[in-house]
Amino acid sequence: MNLPLSHYLVLSVLLFGIGLLGVLLRRNVIVVFMCIEIMLNAANLAFISFSHYLEKIDGQIFVFFIMTVAAAEAAVGLAIIVTLFRVRATLNVDQADLMKW
Amino acid sequence: MDQVIFFFFAGLVLLSAASVVLQTRIVYCALSLIVCLGSLAALFLQLQAYFVAAIQVIVYAGAIMVLFLFVILLVDPKTEALQLDKGRAATWIAIPVVALTTASLLFAVRDFQVRSAARGIVPVSIMGEAGHTENLAVDLFTDYVLPFELTSILILVAVVGAVVLAKRRS
Numbered sequence: 001m002n003l004p005l006s007h008y009l010v011l012s013v014l015l016f017g018i019g020l021l022g023v024l025l026r027r028n029v030i031v032v033f034m035c036i037e038i039m040l041n042a043a044n045l046a047f048i049s050f051s052h053y054l055e056k057i058d059g060q061i062f063v064f065f066i067m068t069v070a071a072a073e074a075a076v077g078l079a080i081i082v083t084l085f086r087v088r089a090t091l092n093v094d095q096a097d098l099m100k101w
Numbered sequence: 102m103d104q105v106i107f108f109f110f111a112g113l114v115l116l117s118a119a120s121v122v123l124q125t126r127i128v129y130c131a132l133s134l135i136v137c138l139g140s141l142a143a144l145f146l147q148l149q150a151y152f153v154a155a156i157q158v159i160v161y162a163g164a165i166m167v168l169f170l171f172v173i174l175l176v177d178p179k180t181e182a183l184q185l186d187k188g189r190a191a192t193w194i195a196i197p198v199v200a201l202t203t204a205s206l207l208f209a210v211r212d213f214q215v216r217s218a219a220r221g222i223v224p225v226s227i228m229g230e231a232g233h234t235e236n237l238a239v240d241l242f243t244d245y246v247l248p249f250e251l252t253s254i255l256i257l258v259a260v261v262g263a264v265v266l267a268k269r270r271s
Contacts, residue, residue: 009210017203022122024195052148072259079266
C-alpha cells in the first residue's frame with residue numbers, strides 16, 4: 001500500500017467536520033441524527049486505517065462494536081423521535097424546548 | 102492505481118456527506134447518506150478490512166438506513182431549507198468552532214507515520230488471504246468476549262426500549 005496513513009486520517013477528520021457542521025446547523029432532528037452517524041463513520045474510518053497500518057486486528061474489532069452501538073442507538077433514538085413527533089407534531093429541534101430555563 | 106481508487110471514493114464520501122448536510126428534503130439526505138456509507142465500505146475494502154466492509158453494507162447501509170427511511174415514512178417531512186438563522190446562537194458558534202476543531206485535528210494528523218516498533222503480529226499479507234474473518238473471530242471470542250456479551254445485552258435493552266417507546270398508548 002503506497003498511500004500514506006495521513007491521507008486516510010485527513011479524510012476522517014474532514015468527514016467528522018462535515019458531520020459536526022450538520023449537527024450544529026440543521027434544525028430537523030432526523031437530519032441531525034444522520035449527521036451523528038456521519039461522525040461515527042469518520043471514527044470507524046480512522047480505526048480501520050490504523051488497524052491496517054499497524055497490522056493489528058483490534059481496530060476492526062472496535063469498529064464492530066461501534067457499529068453495534070450505533071445500531072442500538074439508532075433504534076432507540078428514532079423511537080424517541082417518533083414519540084416526539086406524535087406529541088409535538090414538529091421535527092424542529094428549536095421547538096423541543098420544554099426543559100430550557 | 103491505489104491513488105485513483107482512494108481519491109475517487111474519498112471525493113464521493115465528502116460530496117455525499119456535504120449533500121446530507123445541505124439537502125432540503127429529508128429523503129434526499131437519507132439517500133446521500135447511503136451513498137456515503139457505500140463509498141466508505143469501498144475504502145474499507147481498499148484497507149483490506151473485508152468483513153467490516155461487508156457488515157458496513159449489510160448493517161449500516163442495509164438495516165440502519167432502512168430504519169431511518171421507515172421513520173421518515175411515519176413522520177411527516179415538511180420541506181425545511183437550510184436557513185442560516187442569524188438570531189440563533191448555534192449559527193454564530195457553529196462555523197468557527199467546526200473550523201477550529203477541524204483545523205487543529207488536521208494539524209495533528211497531517212504527517213502521521215507509524216513507527217515500526219508499534220506494529221502488531223498479524224501481517225497484512227496474512228490478513229488479506231482467506232481466513233481474515235477467522236483472525237477477527239479469534240480475537241473477538243477470546244480477548245474481547247466480555248464486550249461482545251455486553252453488546253448483546255445492549256441490543257436486547259435497545260429492542261425492548263424501542264418497542265416500549267414507539268407503542269401507541271391505547
